Amino acid sequence: MVDITSQDMTVNRADAAGSRRFGGLSGVPSWVITTAAVVLVLLLWQYFGRNVNPVFGSYPTAIAEAAWDLTRSGELGSALLESIKPFLVGFVVSLVIGIPLGLLLGRFRIFEAAVGLFVTGGYAMPLVALVPLLVLWLGLGFAVKAAVIFLMCIFPIAINTWLGVKVVPKTLIEVGHAFVAPNSVILRRIVLPATLPYIMAGVKLSVGRGVVAMVIAEFFTAISGLGGIIINSANNFDTARMFVPIIVLMVLATLLNALVGRIERWVAPWQVEIASRD
Protein backbone atom coordinates (compact mmCIF):
# COMPACT_ATOMS: atom_id res chain seq x y z
CA MET A 1 0.00 0.00 0.00
CA VAL A 2 2.68 2.43 1.02
CA ASP A 3 4.60 1.64 -2.12
CA ILE A 4 1.67 2.32 -4.35
CA THR A 5 0.96 5.62 -2.68
CA SER A 6 4.51 6.85 -2.96
CA GLN A 7 4.59 5.79 -6.59
CA ASP A 8 1.43 7.76 -7.24
CA MET A 9 2.96 10.77 -5.62
CA THR A 10 6.06 10.52 -7.75
CA VAL A 11 3.91 10.44 -10.86
CA ASN A 12 1.96 13.46 -9.68
CA ARG A 13 5.10 15.40 -8.97
CA ALA A 14 6.47 14.55 -12.40
CA ASP A 15 3.20 15.77 -13.94
CA ALA A 16 3.40 19.00 -12.01
CA ALA A 17 6.99 19.55 -13.09
CA GLY A 18 5.97 18.84 -16.66
CA SER A 19 3.16 21.34 -16.66
CA ARG A 20 5.45 23.93 -15.05
CA ARG A 21 8.02 23.36 -17.73
CA PHE A 22 5.58 23.86 -20.56
CA GLY A 23 3.32 26.21 -18.67
CA GLY A 24 5.91 28.90 -18.04
CA LEU A 25 5.13 30.91 -21.18
CA SER A 26 1.69 29.49 -21.90
CA GLY A 27 -0.07 32.47 -20.33
CA VAL A 28 1.93 35.04 -22.31
CA PRO A 29 0.23 36.34 -25.49
CA SER A 30 1.99 35.50 -28.76
CA TRP A 31 2.50 39.13 -29.74
CA VAL A 32 4.49 39.74 -26.56
CA ILE A 33 6.80 36.83 -27.37
CA THR A 34 7.17 38.05 -30.96
CA THR A 35 7.93 41.61 -29.86
CA ALA A 36 10.47 40.40 -27.32
CA ALA A 37 12.19 38.30 -30.00
CA VAL A 38 12.36 41.27 -32.40
CA VAL A 39 13.72 43.56 -29.68
CA LEU A 40 16.34 40.97 -28.73
CA VAL A 41 17.52 40.62 -32.33
CA LEU A 42 17.68 44.41 -32.75
CA LEU A 43 19.69 44.79 -29.55
CA LEU A 44 22.17 42.10 -30.58
CA TRP A 45 22.46 43.63 -34.04
CA GLN A 46 23.02 47.07 -32.57
CA TYR A 47 25.63 45.79 -30.11
CA PHE A 48 27.68 43.82 -32.61
CA GLY A 49 26.89 45.95 -35.68
CA ARG A 50 28.49 49.09 -34.24
CA ASN A 51 31.93 47.48 -34.33
CA VAL A 52 31.74 46.71 -38.03
CA ASN A 53 33.15 48.96 -40.73
CA PRO A 54 30.06 50.92 -42.03
CA VAL A 55 30.77 49.79 -45.59
CA PHE A 56 30.57 46.10 -44.67
CA GLY A 57 27.56 46.33 -42.40
CA SER A 58 25.23 48.55 -40.53
CA TYR A 59 23.16 48.62 -37.37
CA PRO A 60 19.59 49.58 -36.39
CA THR A 61 20.10 53.17 -35.22
CA ALA A 62 22.15 54.09 -38.30
CA ILE A 63 19.48 52.52 -40.52
CA ALA A 64 16.75 54.35 -38.63
CA GLU A 65 18.62 57.61 -39.21
CA ALA A 66 18.93 56.89 -42.94
CA ALA A 67 15.25 55.96 -43.01
CA TRP A 68 14.33 59.25 -41.41
CA ASP A 69 16.35 61.16 -44.05
CA LEU A 70 14.79 59.17 -46.88
CA THR A 71 11.30 59.69 -45.51
CA ARG A 72 11.77 63.42 -44.94
CA SER A 73 13.03 63.96 -48.47
CA GLY A 74 9.96 62.09 -49.77
CA GLU A 75 12.22 59.68 -51.63
CA LEU A 76 11.09 56.60 -49.70
CA GLY A 77 7.40 57.35 -50.09
CA SER A 78 7.52 57.86 -53.84
CA ALA A 79 9.79 54.80 -54.29
CA LEU A 80 7.39 52.68 -52.29
CA LEU A 81 4.46 53.86 -54.37
CA GLU A 82 6.39 53.26 -57.56
CA SER A 83 7.24 49.71 -56.47
CA ILE A 84 3.84 48.75 -55.15
CA LYS A 85 1.85 49.55 -58.28
CA PRO A 86 3.40 46.88 -60.54
CA PHE A 87 3.42 44.55 -57.55
CA LEU A 88 -0.32 44.83 -57.05
CA VAL A 89 -1.07 44.46 -60.74
CA GLY A 90 1.21 41.42 -61.20
CA PHE A 91 0.02 39.83 -57.98
CA VAL A 92 -3.70 40.29 -58.59
CA VAL A 93 -3.45 39.03 -62.17
CA SER A 94 -1.55 35.96 -60.91
CA LEU A 95 -4.42 35.25 -58.50
CA VAL A 96 -7.08 35.75 -61.14
CA ILE A 97 -5.36 33.35 -63.54
CA GLY A 98 -3.54 31.06 -61.08
CA ILE A 99 -6.49 29.96 -58.97
CA PRO A 100 -8.75 28.87 -61.88
CA LEU A 101 -5.70 27.27 -63.53
CA GLY A 102 -5.02 25.22 -60.39
CA LEU A 103 -8.67 24.25 -60.06
CA LEU A 104 -8.78 22.97 -63.63
CA LEU A 105 -5.46 21.14 -63.23
CA GLY A 106 -6.70 19.33 -60.15
CA ARG A 107 -10.12 18.52 -61.52
CA PHE A 108 -9.60 17.48 -65.14
CA ARG A 109 -7.20 14.70 -65.98
CA ILE A 110 -6.78 15.65 -69.62
CA PHE A 111 -6.02 19.27 -68.77
CA GLU A 112 -3.59 18.10 -66.10
CA ALA A 113 -1.81 15.80 -68.53
CA ALA A 114 -1.57 18.56 -71.14
CA VAL A 115 -0.68 21.56 -68.98
CA GLY A 116 0.57 20.22 -65.64
CA LEU A 117 4.13 19.78 -66.82
CA PHE A 118 4.39 23.42 -67.91
CA VAL A 119 3.21 24.60 -64.52
CA THR A 120 5.65 22.49 -62.51
CA GLY A 121 8.37 23.43 -64.98
CA GLY A 122 7.40 27.08 -64.83
CA TYR A 123 7.77 27.07 -61.06
CA ALA A 124 11.43 26.15 -61.41
CA MET A 125 12.00 28.53 -64.32
CA PRO A 126 15.11 30.73 -63.72
CA LEU A 127 13.14 33.91 -64.19
CA VAL A 128 16.14 36.20 -63.67
CA ALA A 129 17.69 34.77 -66.81
CA LEU A 130 14.56 35.57 -68.78
CA VAL A 131 14.25 39.17 -67.66
CA PRO A 132 16.38 40.54 -70.54
CA LEU A 133 14.10 38.76 -72.97
CA LEU A 134 11.03 40.17 -71.26
CA VAL A 135 12.60 43.62 -71.54
CA LEU A 136 12.92 43.10 -75.31
CA TRP A 137 9.24 42.23 -75.48
CA LEU A 138 7.76 44.68 -73.03
CA GLY A 139 10.26 47.51 -72.69
CA LEU A 140 11.75 48.86 -69.49
CA GLY A 141 8.68 50.29 -67.84
CA PHE A 142 5.68 49.30 -65.84
CA ALA A 143 4.58 46.35 -68.03
CA VAL A 144 7.78 44.36 -67.71
CA LYS A 145 7.82 44.81 -63.92
CA ALA A 146 4.25 43.63 -63.57
CA ALA A 147 5.07 40.69 -65.88
CA VAL A 148 8.08 39.60 -63.80
CA ILE A 149 6.01 39.75 -60.60
CA PHE A 150 3.15 37.89 -62.28
CA LEU A 151 5.48 35.11 -63.46
CA MET A 152 6.99 34.71 -59.99
CA CYS A 153 3.61 34.61 -58.25
CA ILE A 154 1.39 32.55 -60.49
CA PHE A 155 3.14 29.19 -60.12
CA PRO A 156 3.02 28.76 -56.33
CA ILE A 157 -0.62 29.82 -56.40
CA ALA A 158 -1.54 27.47 -59.25
CA ILE A 159 0.45 24.56 -57.81
CA ASN A 160 -0.97 24.95 -54.32
CA THR A 161 -4.50 25.18 -55.66
CA TRP A 162 -3.89 22.15 -57.84
CA LEU A 163 -2.56 20.17 -54.88
CA GLY A 164 -5.47 21.33 -52.73
CA VAL A 165 -8.01 20.13 -55.29
CA LYS A 166 -6.30 16.75 -55.36
CA VAL A 167 -6.85 16.22 -51.64
CA VAL A 168 -10.48 17.31 -51.50
CA PRO A 169 -12.20 14.28 -49.95
CA LYS A 170 -13.85 12.17 -52.63
CA THR A 171 -16.95 11.87 -50.49
CA LEU A 172 -17.56 15.64 -50.62
CA ILE A 173 -17.53 15.45 -54.41
CA GLU A 174 -19.96 12.57 -54.15
CA VAL A 175 -22.32 14.79 -52.20
CA GLY A 176 -22.40 16.96 -55.31
CA HIS A 177 -22.99 13.94 -57.54
CA ALA A 178 -25.72 12.63 -55.25
CA PHE A 179 -27.65 15.86 -55.75
CA VAL A 180 -26.97 15.83 -59.49
CA ALA A 181 -24.83 18.96 -59.38
CA PRO A 182 -23.20 19.79 -62.73
CA ASN A 183 -19.40 19.82 -62.85
CA SER A 184 -19.18 23.60 -62.85
CA VAL A 185 -21.27 23.79 -59.68
CA ILE A 186 -19.19 21.07 -57.98
CA LEU A 187 -16.09 23.06 -58.87
CA ARG A 188 -17.44 26.35 -57.57
CA ARG A 189 -19.47 25.25 -54.58
CA ILE A 190 -17.55 22.22 -53.29
CA VAL A 191 -14.01 22.07 -54.69
CA LEU A 192 -13.23 25.79 -54.41
CA PRO A 193 -14.26 26.25 -50.77
CA ALA A 194 -12.65 22.95 -49.77
CA THR A 195 -9.42 24.10 -51.44
CA LEU A 196 -9.37 27.58 -49.88
CA PRO A 197 -6.81 26.78 -47.14
CA TYR A 198 -4.39 25.53 -49.80
CA ILE A 199 -5.05 28.52 -52.01
CA MET A 200 -4.36 30.84 -49.11
CA ALA A 201 -1.09 29.01 -48.37
CA GLY A 202 -0.14 29.55 -52.03
CA VAL A 203 -1.04 33.21 -51.77
CA LYS A 204 1.20 33.58 -48.73
CA LEU A 205 4.12 31.95 -50.55
CA SER A 206 3.50 34.23 -53.50
CA VAL A 207 3.59 37.38 -51.41
CA GLY A 208 7.21 36.64 -50.51
CA ARG A 209 8.15 35.66 -54.03
CA GLY A 210 6.34 38.69 -55.43
CA VAL A 211 8.36 41.04 -53.25
CA VAL A 212 11.58 39.40 -54.43
CA ALA A 213 10.36 39.64 -58.03
CA MET A 214 9.61 43.31 -57.56
CA VAL A 215 13.23 44.02 -56.56
CA ILE A 216 14.61 41.85 -59.35
CA ALA A 217 12.48 43.76 -61.83
CA GLU A 218 13.76 47.08 -60.51
CA PHE A 219 17.37 45.91 -60.69
CA PHE A 220 17.22 44.62 -64.22
CA THR A 221 14.86 47.04 -65.93
CA ALA A 222 14.62 50.79 -65.43
CA ILE A 223 16.24 51.28 -62.04
CA SER A 224 13.46 52.69 -59.90
CA GLY A 225 11.44 52.24 -56.76
CA LEU A 226 12.73 50.54 -53.63
CA GLY A 227 15.05 48.33 -55.66
CA GLY A 228 16.46 51.50 -57.19
CA ILE A 229 17.33 52.90 -53.77
CA ILE A 230 19.02 49.61 -52.87
CA ILE A 231 21.19 49.51 -55.94
CA ASN A 232 22.06 53.22 -55.92
CA SER A 233 22.99 53.13 -52.22
CA ALA A 234 25.06 49.99 -52.71
CA ASN A 235 26.94 51.67 -55.56
CA ASN A 236 27.72 54.57 -53.20
CA PHE A 237 28.78 52.20 -50.41
CA ASP A 238 26.05 53.72 -48.26
CA THR A 239 25.16 50.49 -46.47
CA ALA A 240 22.84 51.98 -43.87
CA ARG A 241 20.77 53.61 -46.61
CA MET A 242 20.76 50.37 -48.57
CA PHE A 243 19.22 48.56 -45.64
CA VAL A 244 16.23 50.92 -45.45
CA PRO A 245 14.32 49.58 -48.46
CA ILE A 246 15.33 46.03 -47.55
CA ILE A 247 13.72 46.42 -44.13
CA VAL A 248 10.71 48.16 -45.69
CA LEU A 249 10.27 45.25 -48.10
CA MET A 250 10.45 42.69 -45.29
CA VAL A 251 7.93 44.66 -43.25
CA LEU A 252 5.74 45.01 -46.32
CA ALA A 253 5.77 41.25 -46.97
CA THR A 254 5.01 40.54 -43.32
CA LEU A 255 2.09 42.97 -43.32
CA LEU A 256 0.74 41.52 -46.56
CA ASN A 257 0.95 38.04 -45.05
CA ALA A 258 -0.95 39.23 -41.99
CA LEU A 259 -3.53 40.74 -44.33
CA VAL A 260 -3.85 37.46 -46.21
CA GLY A 261 -4.32 35.73 -42.85
CA ARG A 262 -7.13 38.17 -42.05
CA ILE A 263 -8.75 37.55 -45.42
CA GLU A 264 -8.44 33.81 -44.86
CA ARG A 265 -10.26 34.09 -41.55
CA TRP A 266 -12.91 36.14 -43.30
CA VAL A 267 -13.50 33.87 -46.33
CA ALA A 268 -12.86 30.55 -44.55
CA PRO A 269 -13.83 31.05 -40.90
CA TRP A 270 -14.65 27.38 -40.48
CA GLN A 271 -11.06 26.42 -41.21
CA VAL A 272 -9.66 28.38 -38.28
CA GLU A 273 -12.29 26.90 -36.02
CA ILE A 274 -11.66 23.32 -37.17
CA ALA A 275 -7.88 23.54 -37.05
CA SER A 276 -6.38 22.79 -33.68
CA ARG A 277 -2.99 23.56 -32.28
CA ASP A 278 -1.36 21.98 -29.28
Add this chain to the structure above:
Amino acid sequence: MGEVSLVDVSRSFNIRIGAETHTVRALQDVGFTIRDGEIAVLIGPSGCGKTTALRIAMGLDYASAGRVMVDGHEVHGCGYDRGMVFQHAELLPWLTALQNVMFGLEMKGVRGRKLRDTAMHYLDLVGLKSAADRRPHQLSGGMKQRVGIARALAIDPKVLLMDEPFGALDAQTRESLQGELLDVHARTGKTIIFVTHDLDEAVLLADRVFVMRGGELQEIIEVPLPRPRGDLGALRGTAEFASARYSIWQALHRPAATVQ
Protein backbone atom coordinates in the same frame (compact mmCIF):
# COMPACT_ATOMS: atom_id res chain seq x y z
CA MET B 1 -44.18 5.00 -55.64
CA GLY B 2 -40.65 4.08 -54.80
CA GLU B 3 -39.75 0.62 -55.97
CA VAL B 4 -36.09 -0.11 -56.55
CA SER B 5 -34.74 -3.15 -58.36
CA LEU B 6 -31.26 -4.36 -59.02
CA VAL B 7 -31.35 -6.67 -62.02
CA ASP B 8 -28.45 -9.13 -62.27
CA VAL B 9 -25.97 -6.52 -61.13
CA SER B 10 -22.29 -7.42 -61.17
CA ARG B 11 -19.37 -5.20 -60.34
CA SER B 12 -15.71 -5.99 -60.63
CA PHE B 13 -12.68 -3.82 -59.93
CA ASN B 14 -9.14 -4.14 -61.15
CA ILE B 15 -6.61 -3.58 -58.44
CA ARG B 16 -2.87 -3.68 -58.79
CA ILE B 17 -0.85 -5.43 -56.15
CA GLY B 18 2.78 -4.93 -57.01
CA ALA B 19 3.17 -5.87 -60.66
CA GLU B 20 0.10 -8.08 -60.86
CA THR B 21 -3.39 -6.93 -61.70
CA HIS B 22 -6.15 -8.70 -59.85
CA THR B 23 -9.80 -8.61 -60.67
CA VAL B 24 -11.96 -8.35 -57.59
CA ARG B 25 -15.59 -9.29 -57.92
CA ALA B 26 -17.41 -7.00 -55.54
CA LEU B 27 -20.84 -8.09 -56.72
CA GLN B 28 -21.95 -11.05 -58.71
CA ASP B 29 -25.41 -11.32 -60.30
CA VAL B 30 -27.17 -9.58 -57.46
CA GLY B 31 -30.87 -9.13 -58.07
CA PHE B 32 -33.60 -7.96 -55.73
CA THR B 33 -36.60 -5.69 -55.65
CA ILE B 34 -37.25 -3.33 -52.76
CA ARG B 35 -40.97 -2.66 -52.45
CA ASP B 36 -42.53 0.76 -52.23
CA GLY B 37 -42.53 2.11 -48.68
CA GLU B 38 -40.47 -0.76 -47.33
CA ILE B 39 -37.40 -0.55 -45.13
CA ALA B 40 -34.88 -2.99 -46.55
CA VAL B 41 -31.67 -3.64 -44.66
CA LEU B 42 -28.58 -4.94 -46.42
CA ILE B 43 -26.41 -6.79 -43.93
CA GLY B 44 -23.24 -8.81 -44.13
CA PRO B 45 -19.59 -8.82 -43.11
CA SER B 46 -17.10 -6.24 -44.38
CA GLY B 47 -16.39 -6.68 -48.07
CA CYS B 48 -19.64 -8.55 -48.76
CA GLY B 49 -20.68 -5.96 -51.32
CA LYS B 50 -23.53 -4.34 -49.39
CA THR B 51 -22.16 -0.82 -49.71
CA THR B 52 -21.27 -1.38 -53.37
CA ALA B 53 -24.84 -2.53 -54.04
CA LEU B 54 -26.18 0.61 -52.33
CA ARG B 55 -23.82 2.90 -54.21
CA ILE B 56 -24.83 1.33 -57.51
CA ALA B 57 -28.50 1.76 -56.60
CA MET B 58 -27.75 5.41 -55.87
CA GLY B 59 -25.76 5.91 -59.06
CA LEU B 60 -22.50 6.85 -57.33
CA ASP B 61 -20.95 3.66 -58.66
CA TYR B 62 -21.80 1.84 -61.84
CA ALA B 63 -22.59 -1.77 -62.53
CA SER B 64 -20.19 -3.73 -64.73
CA ALA B 65 -23.25 -5.68 -65.83
CA GLY B 66 -26.92 -5.46 -65.01
CA ARG B 67 -29.40 -2.66 -64.50
CA VAL B 68 -30.90 -0.49 -61.78
CA MET B 69 -34.62 0.21 -62.04
CA VAL B 70 -36.67 2.75 -60.11
CA ASP B 71 -40.41 2.29 -60.51
CA GLY B 72 -39.84 0.16 -63.57
CA HIS B 73 -37.61 2.64 -65.37
CA GLU B 74 -33.93 2.01 -65.83
CA VAL B 75 -31.80 4.75 -64.25
CA HIS B 76 -28.28 5.87 -65.05
CA GLY B 77 -26.33 7.89 -62.50
CA CYS B 78 -27.81 9.86 -59.65
CA GLY B 79 -31.24 11.42 -59.65
CA TYR B 80 -33.65 13.31 -57.46
CA ASP B 81 -35.77 10.17 -57.14
CA ARG B 82 -33.08 8.86 -54.76
CA GLY B 83 -31.57 10.57 -51.73
CA MET B 84 -28.29 9.48 -50.18
CA VAL B 85 -27.34 9.56 -46.52
CA PHE B 86 -23.60 9.08 -46.21
CA GLN B 87 -21.73 7.07 -43.62
CA HIS B 88 -20.14 10.11 -42.00
CA ALA B 89 -22.88 12.59 -42.91
CA GLU B 90 -20.46 14.41 -45.25
CA LEU B 91 -21.85 17.85 -44.56
CA LEU B 92 -20.07 20.68 -46.34
CA PRO B 93 -18.01 22.18 -43.50
CA TRP B 94 -18.30 25.78 -44.73
CA LEU B 95 -22.09 25.75 -44.73
CA THR B 96 -24.45 25.98 -41.76
CA ALA B 97 -26.87 23.15 -41.02
CA LEU B 98 -29.63 25.05 -42.83
CA GLN B 99 -27.42 25.83 -45.82
CA ASN B 100 -26.40 22.18 -46.04
CA VAL B 101 -30.04 21.17 -46.30
CA MET B 102 -30.62 23.96 -48.79
CA PHE B 103 -27.74 22.72 -50.95
CA GLY B 104 -29.61 19.72 -52.31
CA LEU B 105 -32.73 21.81 -52.85
CA GLU B 106 -30.79 24.46 -54.75
CA MET B 107 -29.33 21.78 -56.99
CA LYS B 108 -32.88 20.64 -57.66
CA GLY B 109 -33.73 24.18 -58.73
CA VAL B 110 -35.77 25.29 -55.73
CA ARG B 111 -35.36 29.03 -55.22
CA GLY B 112 -36.56 31.93 -53.13
CA ARG B 113 -38.79 31.64 -50.10
CA LYS B 114 -39.64 28.04 -50.76
CA LEU B 115 -35.97 27.09 -50.55
CA ARG B 116 -35.53 28.32 -47.00
CA ASP B 117 -38.94 27.20 -45.81
CA THR B 118 -38.52 23.68 -47.16
CA ALA B 119 -35.05 23.33 -45.67
CA MET B 120 -36.32 24.59 -42.32
CA HIS B 121 -39.25 22.18 -42.44
CA TYR B 122 -36.93 19.20 -42.84
CA LEU B 123 -34.52 20.45 -40.18
CA ASP B 124 -37.54 20.68 -37.91
CA LEU B 125 -38.51 17.14 -38.88
CA VAL B 126 -35.20 15.88 -37.50
CA GLY B 127 -35.48 18.14 -34.45
CA LEU B 128 -32.71 20.57 -35.36
CA LYS B 129 -34.59 23.80 -36.01
CA SER B 130 -32.73 25.52 -33.18
CA ALA B 131 -29.31 24.49 -34.56
CA ALA B 132 -30.01 25.79 -38.08
CA ASP B 133 -27.19 28.34 -38.03
CA ARG B 134 -24.50 26.08 -36.64
CA ARG B 135 -21.66 24.85 -38.78
CA PRO B 136 -20.91 21.11 -38.87
CA HIS B 137 -17.99 21.33 -36.43
CA GLN B 138 -20.38 22.82 -33.91
CA LEU B 139 -22.67 19.80 -34.18
CA SER B 140 -22.36 16.44 -32.44
CA GLY B 141 -22.05 13.26 -34.49
CA GLY B 142 -25.74 12.49 -34.06
CA MET B 143 -26.78 16.02 -35.03
CA LYS B 144 -24.59 15.89 -38.13
CA GLN B 145 -26.27 12.71 -39.25
CA ARG B 146 -29.70 14.24 -38.59
CA VAL B 147 -28.74 17.10 -40.91
CA GLY B 148 -27.58 14.50 -43.43
CA ILE B 149 -30.97 12.83 -43.26
CA ALA B 150 -32.78 16.18 -43.56
CA ARG B 151 -30.64 17.08 -46.59
CA ALA B 152 -31.53 13.82 -48.32
CA LEU B 153 -35.23 14.04 -47.43
CA ALA B 154 -35.56 17.68 -48.46
CA ILE B 155 -35.36 16.91 -52.17
CA ASP B 156 -38.36 14.65 -51.62
CA PRO B 157 -36.87 11.50 -53.12
CA LYS B 158 -38.87 8.34 -53.59
CA VAL B 159 -36.14 6.30 -51.98
CA LEU B 160 -33.74 7.04 -49.15
CA LEU B 161 -30.42 5.21 -49.37
CA MET B 162 -28.45 5.02 -46.16
CA ASP B 163 -24.88 3.73 -45.94
CA GLU B 164 -24.17 2.65 -42.34
CA PRO B 165 -25.38 6.07 -41.21
CA PHE B 166 -25.32 5.30 -37.49
CA GLY B 167 -22.16 3.19 -37.52
CA ALA B 168 -19.90 5.88 -36.09
CA LEU B 169 -22.27 6.99 -33.33
CA ASP B 170 -22.28 6.02 -29.68
CA ALA B 171 -24.85 3.48 -28.53
CA GLN B 172 -27.34 5.93 -26.99
CA THR B 173 -27.31 8.32 -29.93
CA ARG B 174 -27.62 5.40 -32.30
CA GLU B 175 -30.70 4.12 -30.49
CA SER B 176 -32.44 7.48 -30.49
CA LEU B 177 -31.67 7.98 -34.18
CA GLN B 178 -33.07 4.55 -34.99
CA GLY B 179 -36.31 5.59 -33.29
CA GLU B 180 -36.34 8.91 -35.12
CA LEU B 181 -35.73 7.23 -38.45
CA LEU B 182 -38.75 4.99 -37.85
CA ASP B 183 -40.79 8.11 -37.03
CA VAL B 184 -39.65 9.80 -40.21
CA HIS B 185 -40.50 6.66 -42.14
CA ALA B 186 -43.95 6.50 -40.58
CA ARG B 187 -44.58 10.14 -41.46
CA THR B 188 -43.16 10.20 -44.98
CA GLY B 189 -43.66 6.62 -46.13
CA LYS B 190 -40.38 6.69 -48.04
CA THR B 191 -38.78 3.52 -49.28
CA ILE B 192 -35.53 3.09 -47.34
CA ILE B 193 -32.52 0.97 -48.21
CA PHE B 194 -30.28 0.79 -45.19
CA VAL B 195 -26.82 -0.76 -45.01
CA THR B 196 -25.54 -1.94 -41.65
CA HIS B 197 -23.51 -4.68 -40.05
CA ASP B 198 -25.40 -4.39 -36.80
CA LEU B 199 -27.86 -7.24 -36.23
CA ASP B 200 -30.01 -5.39 -33.69
CA GLU B 201 -30.30 -2.40 -35.97
CA ALA B 202 -31.34 -4.64 -38.85
CA VAL B 203 -34.12 -6.26 -36.82
CA LEU B 204 -35.38 -3.00 -35.31
CA LEU B 205 -35.65 -1.18 -38.63
CA ALA B 206 -36.24 -3.71 -41.37
CA ASP B 207 -39.27 -5.17 -43.04
CA ARG B 208 -36.90 -7.47 -44.85
CA VAL B 209 -33.23 -8.18 -44.27
CA PHE B 210 -31.03 -8.97 -47.25
CA VAL B 211 -28.09 -11.05 -46.12
CA MET B 212 -25.07 -10.69 -48.36
CA ARG B 213 -21.80 -12.51 -48.48
CA GLY B 214 -18.87 -12.60 -50.88
CA GLY B 215 -20.57 -10.30 -53.38
CA GLU B 216 -23.72 -12.38 -53.58
CA LEU B 217 -27.17 -12.09 -52.14
CA GLN B 218 -27.40 -15.05 -49.84
CA GLU B 219 -30.81 -14.88 -48.28
CA ILE B 220 -33.82 -12.62 -47.75
CA ILE B 221 -35.36 -12.79 -44.29
CA GLU B 222 -38.73 -11.27 -43.41
CA VAL B 223 -38.88 -9.54 -40.05
CA PRO B 224 -42.32 -10.39 -38.69
CA LEU B 225 -42.51 -7.50 -36.24
CA PRO B 226 -45.58 -5.27 -36.60
CA ARG B 227 -45.43 -1.60 -37.51
CA PRO B 228 -45.31 0.83 -35.87
CA ARG B 229 -42.51 -0.74 -33.91
CA GLY B 230 -43.32 1.46 -30.88
CA ASP B 231 -40.90 1.54 -27.99
CA LEU B 232 -37.70 0.08 -29.40
CA GLY B 233 -36.28 -0.53 -25.93
CA ALA B 234 -39.25 -2.69 -24.99
CA LEU B 235 -39.17 -4.37 -28.39
CA ARG B 236 -35.65 -5.58 -27.73
CA GLY B 237 -36.95 -7.60 -24.78
CA THR B 238 -39.60 -9.49 -26.73
CA ALA B 239 -39.38 -13.08 -27.91
CA GLU B 240 -40.25 -12.00 -31.48
CA PHE B 241 -37.22 -9.70 -31.57
CA ALA B 242 -34.98 -12.46 -30.26
CA SER B 243 -36.20 -15.00 -32.78
CA ALA B 244 -35.91 -12.58 -35.73
CA ARG B 245 -32.44 -11.66 -34.60
CA TYR B 246 -31.49 -15.29 -34.26
CA SER B 247 -32.66 -16.20 -37.74
CA ILE B 248 -30.52 -13.42 -39.24
CA TRP B 249 -27.62 -14.49 -37.07
CA GLN B 250 -28.00 -18.02 -38.40
CA ALA B 251 -28.08 -16.79 -41.98
CA LEU B 252 -24.89 -14.81 -41.40
CA HIS B 253 -23.13 -17.83 -39.94
CA ARG B 254 -24.39 -20.44 -42.38
CA PRO B 255 -21.56 -21.76 -44.54
CA ALA B 256 -21.76 -20.11 -47.94
CA ALA B 257 -21.51 -23.44 -49.77
CA THR B 258 -24.94 -24.65 -48.60
CA VAL B 259 -26.65 -21.79 -50.42
CA GLN B 260 -25.59 -22.91 -53.87
